[in-house]
Amino acid sequence: MTPQEQITQLRDELNRHNYNYYVLNSPTISDFEFDAKLRELQQLESAHPEFFDPNSPTQRVGSDLNAAFVQVAHRYPMLSLANTYSAGDVADWYERVSRSLGEPFEVICELKYDGTSISLIYENGTLQQAVTRGDGIRGDDVTANVRTIRSIPLQLHGDFPAQFEIRGEILMPWTVFERLNREREAQEEPLFANPRNAASGTLKMQNSAEVARRGLDAYLYYLLGEALPCDNHYDNLQQAASWGFKVSDAMKRCTSLQEVLAYINYWDSERKRLPVATDGMVLKVNSLRQQKNLGYTAKSPRWAIAYKFQAERACTRLNSVSYQVGRTGVITPVANLDPVQLSGTVVKRASLHNADIIAGLDLHIGDMVYVEKGGEIIPKITGVDVDARLLIGDKVGFTKTCPECGTPLVRDDDEAAHYCPNEDGCPPQIKGKMEHFVSRKAMNIDGLGEETIALLYDNGLLHNVADIYELRVPDMARLERLGAKSAHNIKNGIEASKQVPFARVLFALGIRYVGETVAKKLAGAFRSIDALAAATYDQLIAVPDIGESIAQSVLNYFAQDKHRQLIERLRAHGLQMETAADAQPTFTTLQGLSIVISGVFAHHSRDEYKAIIEQHGGKNAGSVSGATSFILAGDNMGPAKLEKARKLGVRIVDEEEFLQIIETKSYQQ
Numbered sequence: 322m323t324p325q326e327q328i329t330q331l332r333d334e335l336n337r338h339n340y341n342y343y344v345l346n347s348p349t350i351s352d353f354e355f356d357a358k359l360r361e362l363q364q365l366e367s368a369h370p371e372f373f374d375p376n377s378p379t380q381r382v383g384s385d386l387n388a389a390f391v392q393v394a395h396r397y398p399m400l401s402l403a404n405t406y407s408a409g410d411v412a413d414w415y416e417r418v419s420r421s422l423g424e425p426f427e428v429i430c431e432l433k434y435d436g437t438s439i440s441l442i443y444e445n446g447t448l449q450q451a452v453t454r455g456d457g458i459r460g461d462d463v464t465a466n467v468r469t470i471r472s473i474p475l476q477l478h479g480d481f482p483a484q485f486e487i488r489g490e491i492l493m494p495w496t497v498f499e500r501l502n503r504e505r506e507a508q509e510e511p512l513f514a515n516p517r518n519a520a521s522g523t524l525k526m527q528n529s530a531e532v533a534r535r536g537l538d539a540y541l542y543y544l545l546g547e548a549l550p551c552d553n554h555y556d557n558l559q560q561a562a563s564w565g566f567k568v569s570d571a572m573k574r575c576t577s578l579q580e581v582l583a584y585i586n587y588w589d590s591e592r593k594r595l596p597v598a599t600d601g602m603v604l605k606v607n608s609l610r611q612q613k614n615l616g617y618t619a620k621s622p623r624w625a626i627a628y629k630f631q632a633e634r635a636c637t638r639l640n641s642v643s644y645q646v647g648r649t650g651v652i653t654p655v656a657n658l659d660p661v662q663l664s665g666t667v668v669k670r671a672s673l674h675n676a677d678i679i680a681g682l683d684l685h686i687g688d689m690v691y692v693e694k695g696g697e698i699i700p701k702i703t704g705v706d707v708d709a710r711l712l713i714g715d716k717v718g719f720t721k722t723c724p725e726c727g728t729p730l731v732r733d734d735d736e737a738a739h740y741c742p743n744e745d746g747c748p749p750q751i752k753g754k755m756e757h758f759v760s761r762k763a764m765n766i767d768g769l770g771e772e773t774i775a776l777l778y779d780n781g782l783l784h785n786v787a788d789i790y791e792l793r794v795p796d797m798a799r800l801e802r803l804g805a806k807s808a809h810n811i812k813n814g815i816e817a818s819k820q821v822p823f824a825r826v827l828f829a830l831g832i833r834y835v836g837e838t839v840a841k842k843l844a845g846a847f848r849s850i851d852a853l854a855a856a857t858y859d860q861l862i863a864v865p866d867i868g869e870s871i872a873q874s875v876l877n878y879f880a881q882d883k884h885r886q887l888i889e890r891l892r893a894h895g896l897q898m899e900t901a902a903d904a905q906p907t908f909t910t911l912q913g914l915s916i917v918i919s920g921v922f923a924h925h926s927r928d929e930y931k932a933i934i935e936q937h938g939g940k941n942a943g944s945v946s947g948a949t950s951f952i953l954a955g956d957n958m959g960p961a962k963l964e965k966a967r968k969l970g971v972r973i974v975d976e977e978e979f980l981q982i983i984e985t986k987s988y989q990q
C-alpha cells in the first residue's frame with residue numbers, strides 16, 4: 322500500500338469510528354485502539370504534508386451535534402487532552418514541562434471522569450447556558466436538560482465573579498446506570514453499554530422531565546473567565562466549590578514526579594470503589610501564568626495531559642457461537658470461549674449483540690479474540706488477533722432459523738435484531754412469557770419460578786399464562802419434584818395474584834415496549850383494558866411519554882384475536898382489568914397522614930407524587946392546617962405556605978427525604 326492509500330484508509334476508518342462514538346454513542350473499538358490509529362495517521366500526515374486535508378479526523382476533535390438542539394459557539398474552544406498510557410509517557414511530559422518552564426512548578430492530579438463534558442455559563446450567579454462539547458468550536462444548547470441535574474447549582478452563593486464559564490463532566494452513577502438498564506431490559510429496549518453512553522444519551526433527550534428522572538450527576542473541573550479569583554487552578558476550583566459547585570475531593574497538589582506517580586498508583590485500584598466511572602487521571606500545571614507560558618498545540622494544552630487506564634482486556638479462543646431466544650423472540654448471539662481470567666472473574670461467554678456486530682468483526686471459528694470488560698456489564702468481543710490465525714476456520718454468519726424451534730427468523734428493516742416469529746410454539750418464548758407474568762413486579766406469584774414453570778410446561782400442565790389460573794393442586798402435587806405442600810403454596814399465590822392492580826396485570830401481559838412505567842401510564846390514562854383495547858393511535862400517543870413504537874405495539878397486540886381471547890380468560894378468572902375507582906393503597910407507609918405538596922420536583926411530577934401518596938395510604942390535602950402531617954416541598958415552595966408551616970410547626974420533608982421514606986417504607990414522626 323502506498324502512503325497515500327494508507328492515509329485514505331485510516332481516515333475512512335477513523336471517520337467511521339468517530340461517527341460510531343460521537344453520533345451513535347456506540348463505539349466498536351476501545352479508546353486505546355482508536356488513539357493508536359489516530360497517532361499512526363498523525364505520523365503519516367506529518368511525513369507527507371502534500372496529502373493535507375482540512376477534513377481529516379486529525380483536524381477535528383469529534384462531534385456530537387444533534388439537529389434537534391440549537392447550536393451555539395463556545396466562547397473558548399473546548400479542546401481535548403493528549404492521552405498517555407504509561408508511567409514512562411507521564412515522566413516524559415513532566416520532563417518536557419520542567420524544561421520549558423525552567424522553574425519550580427506544581428502539578429494538580431485529578432481523576433478523569435468518564436461521562437460527557439459540559440460547559441456552563443454563569444452571569445451574576447445564575448446559570449445562563451449549558452452547552453455540550455460538540456466539535457469543540459460549537460456545541461448543542463442543552464440548558465433545559467442540565468437545569469434538571471441536581472448537583473449543578475442554578476443560583477450561586479458567596480463571592481463569585483460576575484461572568485465566568487465552568488466546565489466539567491456529566492455522569493451517570495453506577496447504581497443509576499444499573500437500574501436504568503434493568504428497566505430497559507424489562508421493556509425490551511436496547512441496553513446502554515456503559516454509563517458514559519447513558520449520560521450522553523440522556524443529556525440529548527428531548528424530554529427534560531425524563532432527564533430529571535434519570536438522576537445524572539456532575540463534577541466540575543475547569544474554571545475560565547477574564548476575572549478569576551485566584552492565580553492558580555487549584556485555588557480557583559476550591560473557590561468554585563464554595564459557590565456551590567461539586568468539585569472532586571480527590572484532587573491533589575504534587576511537587577514531584579514521584580508524588581504524581583504515587584497518585585496514579587493509588588487511584589488505579591481505589592477508583593473501583595467510586596460511585597461513578599473514571600477512565601484515567603488528568604495532570605494539570607497549577608499556576609495560570611505557567612499554563613499561559615506553556616500554551617497550546619493545535620488540539621490540546623501543553624500544560625495538561627490525560628493518563629488513561631488500559632481497559633482490562635484478555636485474548637482467548639472462540640470455540641463456537643450459540644443463539645439465545647428471549648421471551649419476545651429476540652435472538653442474541655453468544656460467543657463460547659476458552660475460559661479466561663478478566664478483571665477478577667473467569668469469562669467463558671461474551672455477547673456478540675447482533676448480526677451487524679458479527680459481520681463488522683469478521684469472525685471465524687477458532688480465532689483468537691480480544692475480550693473486554695471495561696465499564697460494560699457483559700463482556701464483549703472487541704477484535705480479532707488476525708496474526709494469530711494459523712488455519713482459518715468457518716466464517717461466523719448468523720443463524721437463519723430459530724435454534725429452539727427451527728422457524729425461519731425475521732428481521733425488520735430498521736432493526737438490528739433478528740426475531741423468531743413463532744410466538745406461540747417456541748418453548749423459550751412461551752416459558753419466558755410465563756416467567757415474566759409471574760415475576761415480582763408483575764403478578765408476583767410466590768412459588769412459581771423459572772424451574773417450576775419449566776416443570777409444569779414440560780409435563781403439559783401449562784401452555785400459556787391463562788392456564789396458570791386453571792392449575793389444580795392434585796395435578797401439581799403428583800409431580801415428583803413438587804409435592805402437596807408446594808402445590809398448595811402455588812395455588813395460594815395464584816389466588817392472591819387476582820388482587821394485583823390493573824397496571825401490573827398490564828405489565829404482566831408482556832406487550833412489547835410496555836414495561837413497568839409505561840404500563841402505569843397507560844393504566845392511569847385509560848383506566849381499563851377495554852378502553853385501552855379500543856384506543857386509537859392518536860389517543861395512545863396523546864398520553865405523555867407514549868411514543869410511536871409503543872403505540873404501534875399496543876395496537877398490534879390488541880388487533881390479534883388470540884390476545885383478546887387470552888384477556889377474556891384472565892378476566893373470567895377474576896384478574897383486575899380496570900383501575901379501581903377507590904384504588905386501595907398498596908402499602909401503609911403513610912396511613913392516616915395528611916400531606917400537602919408544594920413546589921416543583923426533579924424526580925416525579927406532582928401528579929405522580931399524589932399517586933405515590935395515595936398508593937401508600939396517605940391523603941393529599943390542598944392547604945396547610947394544624948392537621949397537616951407534613952409538607953412535601955420541592956424547589957420554589959410558595960413563601961405564604963412556608964410562613965404558615967413555620968407558624969403551625971408543620972414538618973417540611975424534601976424530595977430526597979420523601980423518596981427515602983417511600984423506599985424504606987418507614988415514616989418516623
Ligand code: IVH
Pocket residue numbers: 400401402403431432433434435437438439489490542543603622625627
Ligand atoms: S480538563 C483543557 N479535567 O476528558 C483541559 N477534563 O480528553 C480540559 N475529563 O473533554 C479538560 N475528567 O470531558 C479535565 N478532571 C478532568 C477531567 C476531564 C474528565 C474529560 C473532559 C475532556 C476530556 C479530555
